[in-house]
Amino acid sequence: MPFARALSGEPRTEVELTWIEKRHEQWLRFGRAAGERIVSRRTRIVSFRPGAVFAFVRWSGNDYGTVYSRIDIVQAVGKDLPYTTVPFVQPGGEVLLSIRGWPKVEQVLAAIDPVEVGGVDPCDVSPDHWRHVAGRIAAGAHPRPYGRERHDAWLRCKALGL
Secondary structure (H helix, E strand, O other), X not given: OOHHHHHHOOOOEEEEEEEEOOOEEEEEEEOOOOEEEEOOOOEEEXXXXXOOEXXXXXXXXEOOXXXXXXXXXXXXXXXXXXXXXXXXXXXXXEEEEEEEOHHHHHHHHHHHHHHHHOOOOHHHOOHHHHHHHXXXXXXXXXXXXXXXXXXXXXXXXXXXXX
């Protein structure tokens, strides 16, 4: 059983983050961590409570440029709930968005920025919005903006249990 879950008694989703400058970089673009454990100078493990949403970016490169890049926006799941496995995420989670290739990863990062500028924490955005962003980018289209009005509508639906 992973360290954070063993200590807390509650289920946690753990993400391994490694940083080797300009070679292999894994980081969180957003997410409210419930805990953190430093493994080494270059590696740490961040844990999330069930229901938490986070964006996990992975990038690898060499002397000639980017070799691999990917962003996953994942919602942590509770105990005994189904989940999808994601590399470096234990046990896994509900994948709201999974995009590969640096140009498309940049598009996702660019879609996150206006959400923050609009005063909404990306962790609190409707999960359907991240699915929408994934679908639009995969289709080569621009995602619709997510502003305060859409967020308020999402909160009202959530309060009604819809």
